[in-house]
Amino acid sequence: METPMTRTSSLRSRAAASAVVVVAAALALTACGTGQESGKGGSAEGPGKGGAAGTVSVTDAAGTEVEVPEKAERVVVLSELDLDAALTLGVEPVGLSAGRGQQGAPAYLADEAEGIEVVGAVTGPVMDKVIGAKPDLILAGQLKDEQVVAQLRKIAPTVVTFRHKDSWKESFAGVGEALNKKAEADKVLAGYDERVEELRAALGDRADDTVSVVRWAGNSAAVMQQGVFVSDVLKDLGVKRPAEQAEQGEGHSTPISMEALDRIDGDWLFVGSLDEANTKSLDAALEKKEFAALDAVEKGRVTKVDGSKWTSLGGPAAALSVLDDIEKVMVG
Incomplete structure (x- = not known):
């Protein structure tokens, strides 16, 4: 479902205002x-x-x-x-x-x-x-x-x-x-929960879409399963994940071969890399037949994202930024 620009602008304005309130409250509590x-x-x-x-x-x-x-x-x-x-x-x-x-x-x-x-x-x-x-x-x-x-x-x-x-x-x-700073932390978490609810409502029908997240390093992919930072954020948002990513992982990420790349497919694909070299390697891989065969690629729904926040170990700033990225891509 496409969302009107007027709604998107309003959503971003409210999100920005919410972030200011959360930070201001935390700073005020700190000062007191x-x-x-x-x-x-x-x-x-x-x-x-x-x-x-x-x-x-x-x-x-x-x-x-x-x-x-x-x-x-x-x-x-x-x-x-x-x-x-x-x-x-x-x-x-x-x-x-x-x-x-x-x-x-x-x-x-x-x-x-x-x-x-x-x-x-x-x-x-x-x-x-x-x-x-x-x-x-x-x-x-x-x-x-x-x-x-x-x-x-x-x-x-x-x-x-x-x-x-x-x-x-x-x-x-x-x-x-x-x-x-327990009181300040509680305020931040409450602001995050509000942002999640706001974005979930803005997604509309797309809240039922399947979202895949992959870490790209060297010349290979690894899927982000349950029990890691980004999967917790996506679980809060309530979106679906590909079958393998809905399972508990044994480590930080699970390597997957190019031959089995179809297992990462979804309605939306987010691929994180940590530096310029890995980003160049990813660009080259996206031209290969294994990637080209994915539905997400065919529909133009592949997004390269900052691996330092998406596929690493983040906190509230990373979580809110991931939600912002999702909004830009899936809401518009």
């Missing part, structure tokens, strides 16, 4: 503080019970109780999701781990994260650089190496913010607690 004026160790809106003066106690995703600063000032983030979450909550980290396939922050956060020192990569942190950043709080993503976590905890309070099975929303809520 959550117990700083009282000088107490905890606060009514704090994430956990009060600890020592100026700290609060939180239980992280690994089940460890950690005393964190009531208002952290020098935060190091060791995952894309933690970076996304911190920036969304008005906290600019002093150190970050490079995103997947990136030299620094994920491409969609490059402007917001400009100037933040890189202290590690997806493979792990560089301890000397973490020490040099002088953090008072470390958000360690889903870091599983207990020895590395133990080393980090000698540098600063360290919070493991999510487990493999956690959704981005659960992880974001955990970051909100670690940063003592």
